Amino acid sequence: MQVTMTVNGEPVTREVEGRLLLVHFLRDHLGLTGTHWGCDTSNCGTCVVWLDGEPVKSCTVLAAMAGGHEVRTVEDLERDGRLDPVQRGFVACHGLQCGFCTPGMMMTARALLDRNPDPSEQEIREAISGQICRCTGYATIVRSVRWAAAVERGEAGEVGEAGEAADEAGGPDVEPAAEPVATGGAQ
Amino acid sequence: MTTTDPRPPGLPADLPDNDHKPLGHGRMHRKEDPRFVRGRGRYVDDVQLPGMLHLAILRSPLAHARIVSIDTSAAAAHPKVEAVVTGADLAAQGLAWMPTLSNDVQAVLATDKVRFQGQEVAFVVAEDRYAARDALELIDVEYEPLPPVVDVRTALAPDAPVIRDDLEGKTDNHCFDWETGDRAATDAVFERADVVVSQDLVYPRSHPAPMETCGSVADYDRVEGRLTLWSTTQAPHAHRTLYALVAGLPEHKIRVISPDIGGGFGNKVPIYPGYVCSVVASIVTGKPVKWMEDRSENLMSTGFARDYVMRGEIAATRDGKILAIRTHVLADHGAFNGTAAPVKYPAGFFGVFTGSYDLEAAYCSMTAVHTNKAPGGVAYACSFRITEAVYLVERIVDCLADELGMDPAELRLRNFIRPEQFPYRSKTGWVYDSGEYETAMRLAMDMAGYEDLRREQAEKRERGELMGVGVAFFTEAVGAGPRKDMDILGLGMNDGCELRVHPTGKAVVRLSVQSQGQGHETTFAQIVAEEIGIPPDDIDVVHGDTDNTPFGLGTYGSRSTPVSGAAAALVARKVRDKARIIASGMLEVSVADLEWEKGSFHVAGDPSKSVTIQQIAMAAHGAGDLPEGLEGALEAQICYNPENLTYPFGAYICVVDVDPGTAVVKVRRFVAVDDCGTRINPMIIEGQVHGGLTDGVGMALMEMVAFDEEGNCLGGSLMDYLIPTSLEVPDWETGHTVTPSPHHPIGAKGIGESATVGSPPAIVNAVVDALKPFGVRHADMPLTPSRVWDAMRGAATPPI
Numbered sequence: 007m008q009v010t011m012t013v014n015g016e017p018v019t020r021e022v023e024g025r026l027l028l029v030h031f032l033r034d035h036l037g038l039t040g041t042h043w044g045c046d047t048s049n050c051g052t053c054v055v056w057l058d059g060e061p062v063k064s065c066t067v068l069a070a071m072a073g074g075h076e077v078r079t080v081e082d083l084e085r086d087g088r089l090d091p092v093q094r095g096f097v098a099c100h101g102l103q104c105g106f107c108t109p110g111m112m113m114t115a116r117a118l119l120d121r122n123p124d125p126s127e128q129e130i131r132e133a134i135s136g137q138i139c140r141c142t143g144y145a146t147i148v149r150s151v152r153w154a155a156a157v158e159r160g161e162a163g164e165v166g167e168a169g170e171a172a173d174e175a176g177g178p179d180v181e182p183a184a185e186p187v188a189t190g191g192a193q
Numbered sequence: 194m195t196t197t198d199p200r201p202p203g204l205p206a207d208l209p210d211n212d213h214k215p216l217g218h219g220r221m222h223r224k225e226d227p228r229f230v231r232g233r234g235r236y237v238d239d240v241q242l243p244g245m246l247h248l249a250i251l252r253s254p255l256a257h258a259r260i261v262s263i264d265t266s267a268a269a270a271h272p273k274v275e276a277v278v279t280g281a282d283l284a285a286q287g288l289a290w291m292p293t294l295s296n297d298v299q300a301v302l303a304t305d306k307v308r309f310q311g312q313e314v315a316f317v318v319a320e321d322r323y324a325a326r327d328a329l330e331l332i333d334v335e336y337e338p339l340p341p342v343v344d345v346r347t348a349l350a351p352d353a354p355v356i357r358d359d360l361e362g363k364t365d366n367h368c369f370d371w372e373t374g375d376r377a378a379t380d381a382v383f384e385r386a387d388v389v390v391s392q393d394l395v396y397p398r399s400h401p402a403p404m405e406t407c408g409s410v411a412d413y414d415r416v417e418g419r420l421t422l423w424s425t426t427q428a429p430h431a432h433r434t435l436y437a438l439v440a441g442l443p444e445h446k447i448r449v450i451s452p453d454i455g456g457g458f459g460n461k462v463p464i465y466p467g468y469v470c471s472v473v474a475s476i477v478t479g480k481p482v483k484w485m486e487d488r489s490e491n492l493m494s495t496g497f498a499r500d501y502v503m504r505g506e507i508a509a510t511r512d513g514k515i516l517a518i519r520t521h522v523l524a525d526h527g528a529f530n531g532t533a534a535p536v537k538y539p540a541g542f543f544g545v546f547t548g549s550y551d552l553e554a555a556y557c558s559m560t561a562v563h564t565n566k567a568p569g570g571v572a573y574a575c576s577f578r579i580t581e582a583v584y585l586v587e588r589i590v591d592c593l594a595d596e597l598g599m600d601p602a603e604l605r606l607r608n609f610i611r612p613e614q615f616p617y618r619s620k621t622g623w624v625y626d627s628g629e630y631e632t633a634m635r636l637a638m639d640m641a642g643y644e645d646l647r648r649e650q651a652e653k654r655e656r657g658e659l660m661g662v663g664v665a666f667f668t669e670a671v672g673a674g675p676r677k678d679m680d681i682l683g684l685g686m687n688d689g690c691e692l693r694v695h696p697t698g699k700a701v702v703r704l705s706v707q708s709q710g711q712g713h714e715t716t717f718a719q720i721v722a723e724e725i726g727i728p729p730d731d732i733d734v735v736h737g738d739t740d741n742t743p744f745g746l747g748t749y750g751s752r753s754t755p756v757s758g759a760a761a762a763l764v765a766r767k768v769r770d771k772a773r774i775i776a777s778g779m780l781e782v783s784v785a786d787l788e789w790e791k792g793s794f795h796v797a798g799d800p801s802k803s804v805t806i807q808q809i810a811m812a813a814h815g816a817g818d819l820p821e822g823l824e825g826a827l828e829a830q831i832c833y834n835p836e837n838l839t840y841p842f843g844a845y846i847c848v849v850d851v852d853p854g855t856a857v858v859k860v861r862r863f864v865a866v867d868d869c870g871t872r873i874n875p876m877i878i879e880g881q882v883h884g885g886l887t888d889g890v891g892m893a894l895m896e897m898v899a900f901d902e903e904g905n906c907l908g909g910s911l912m913d914y915l916i917p918t919s920l921e922v923p924d925w926e927t928g929h930t931v932t933p934s935p936h937h938p939i940g941a942k943g944i945g946e947s948a949t950v951g952s953p954p955a956i957v958n959a960v961v962d963a964l965k966p967f968g969v970r971h972a973d974m975p976l977t978p979s980r981v982w983d984a985m986r987g988a989a990t991p992p993i
């Protein structure tokens with residue numbers, strides 16, 4: 007069957023099997039490998055993408071069901087060569103180690119901040135509770151999201167030298183990090 | 194010397210402050226993160242090659258059965274299928290069996306019978322992954338069911354079915370016996386001790402379950418006879434050698450690439466049948482072949498962890514001096530002995546069960562058996578079975594404290610190996626390199642507010658509330674290892690490192706170890722930067738590619754920093770020594786008159802006369818004369834053979850609340866003080882600790898691979914095998930002391946597995962402490978609500 011959808015702002019049309027999962031459509035057919043596949047039971051959340059602005063587990067959505075809808079993946083978080091504050095937060099606060107769960111975590115975090123610009127630690131923990139990270143123990147992910155929230159609220163002063171440095175394509179960040187969480191009184 | 198620097202959470206100091214751009218060790222954001230946050234990590238399943246086929250494996254639905262027949266005709270007729278291969282096909286090529294890392298053999302595809310549920314029986318290669326799975330449904334296997342051996346305690350019963358009848362002369366399910374320590378001396382101490390406490394303990398079977406499952410892409414070039422294998426492996430060089438030995442491919446024609454790895458934790462150390470199948474499939478079809486297991490395959494067939502049934506006995510004086518520890522272990526090794534440990538250590542490093550205490554005697558005997566369960570045994574960040582050893586000693590020390598009516602922290606403080614006793618030879622022969630245990634323990638107690646916690650607990654008990662405080666102290670033995678003692682299938686556990694400084698002063702360092710998320714691209718750049726004064730940004734770290742890195746045994750058992758980190762520091766010093774000679778020529782002074790200041794040499798007494806490492810690099814490659822006898826270029830290579838293991842340690846305190854109405858355990862606080870010697874990147878160290886603590890919550894409260902009487906795996910999906918989410922874990926409170934290793938070039942000890950080792954007993958001790966009003970002295974993991982409820986009713990049972 008033919009399916010047409012918008013992926014990261016671009017119209018896409020492909021011939022697919024009706025049973026094809028969205029996660030495999032994105033990865034194998036479009037080459038968008040930032041979205042991962044980690045379980046078969048909707049438990050791990052490494053496959054989280056947006057469907058019409060809502061985070062969904064793309065292993066539980068058929069590509070056909072996404073027909074006529076808008077899909078957004080991790081590859082679209084960076085806009086005009088500038089990283090999203092969530093991406094910068096994950097770098098600044100060591101919110102990732104192996105990086106496998108990271109795209110899904112960031113997509114959920116972005117959706118949370120769009121609805122709630124100042125989430126509490128508990129609200130962040132609840133937002134990501136459908137996703138598993140085996141490396142970080144979650145505390146640094148929570149800090150990463152609060153870092154991004156503080157930056158977006160403009161409470162970080164000279165925000166994100168860390169993030170600015172990370173913006174350089176492929177360039178690592180070794181500059182002093184701003185501490186928006188502390189200055190924002192968030193902790 | 195030990196220094197302390199507590200970092201409770203919530204304070205700005207606990208954030209990655211990147212206080213300054215370090216020219217060496219220090220907090221620094223990770224060099225690998227820019228690609229990961231863009232979704233541009235490069236994992237095995239991201240590899241797409243032209244014409245690539247997909248492989249899927251048919252697995253046994255039964256735990257123990259004879260294979261009567263396999264009919265693959267319908268699968269082979271599927272229009273998208275290119276090949277169907279069974280064990281019989283492999284046997285014709287002599288490839289049906291492969292060696293395990295413990296000198297056993299394991300079936301690549303079953304030929305005679307299946308020995309665990311999920312065992313590999315046949316594989317299909319098809320045009321896409323969906324078609325490959327479809328074709329599995331078309332394979333018809335007739336099984337003759339056999340009675341399974343599930344209970345480790347009855348595996349050696351005379352009437353137990355023999356699982357390993359593939360081994361000539363095998364008449365039972367015995368795997369191996371092992372002992373350590375002095376039995377007679379230990380028995381004698383137990384005879385005269387005031388107090389003896391015994392406790393049966395089970396460390397249930399668990400699974401590392403990294404977020405990325407195992408997989409590979411094999412690309413065999415028939416013309417050149419060259420195999421390129423992208424593989425989820427923590428040990429690419431060791432795997433290359435084993436493929437050469439098993440498949441008969443010449444080693445120089447094999448290239449193993451381990452790209453970004455989505456978590457390993459030991460799960461990606463062994464060679465699995467799926468990897469071999471992908472190689473065979475690529476050779477058979479002449480095309481690249483991808484195999485990527487699904488989550489159930491990962492949980493049911495790849496390396497499990499733990500599965501020890503232990504009896505712990507501890508002897509002490511009435512006033513709390515611990516005299517001896519004695520233990521017997523019944524170890525379940527599954528259908529094949531796939532333990533990944535140095536060959537002289539069939540029980541891994543369980544011999545450190547004497548813990549952090551100065552004893553008079555110790556003895557352990559172990560019996561390992563086969564059952565109809567998946568093979569494995571050393572995985573899940575266990576530091577070669579030190580998780581089990583630390584759990585044993587830290588649980589029975591708490592049982593002793595209960596018996597003596599002593600505070601568990603006080604009992605530990607009385608019995609620690611004292612700083613002046615290092616290097617300390619334990620009663621089981623391990624030489625602990627350095628430690629200041631009391632300092633770490635007291636720091637943890639200060640951070641936790643230990644006395645206040647006990648007061649709060651007393652008040653709550655009066656109100657019927659169940660609050661528990663658990664203490665654990667651990668010592669690890671990591672960094673395997675000295676080649677005189679340690680090898681894996683004959684390969685000495687040493688690691689190479691190569692450093693090249695380019696003419697413009699930028700550098701590339703090549704490692705034999707491979708990151709699975711530990712941040713090697715950052716840490717190793719910092720190690721080299723510290724020694725040679727080139728900024729970490731200017732040092733590229735190459736790893737995970739056997740064609741482009743020197744030989745070494747890989748990353749597991751917390752060995753990267755202790756072994757490969759030492760290699761990186763020493764190779765940098767070797768380059769620096771050469772740079773010194775070149776500098777002496779450039780400055781026209783003798784080598785002895787030069788002083789090194791990180792990044793440059795200057796003439797002693799005249800700092801204005803200096804050359805930077807970058808200038809030296811250009812001179813090394815330049816057209817001018819070099820000091821006599823010196824070759825051009827600025828590079829070196831070494832292979833590091835550690836003198837001893839390193840012994841990181843830590844003090845952990847856990848606070849739990851147990852709901853008296855539902856028996857749900859809530860981990861309210863967790864204080865972790867770690868000492869990993871010299872700290873290279875504190876941000877990364879804290880991240881490693883956080884992850885390990887979360888593993889501990891998983892094992893203590895949730896994670897277990899259970900089996901029913903038929904040998905059906907009851908933990909075969911993430912709906913059944915429960916892993917902590919953000920809601921089950923607290924914010925972590927970390928602190929540290931620094932006691933450098935005296936024999937390591939930079940004093941570093943390794944941190945990767947410390948928290949996974951140390952946290953489970955702290956949590957279990959806390960839960961048992963909370964249940965004290967019910968007279969509970971012990972309850973086995975996982976402490977799920979139903980199991981805690983049973984314990985509260987005096988009906989606690991082992992999980993197996």
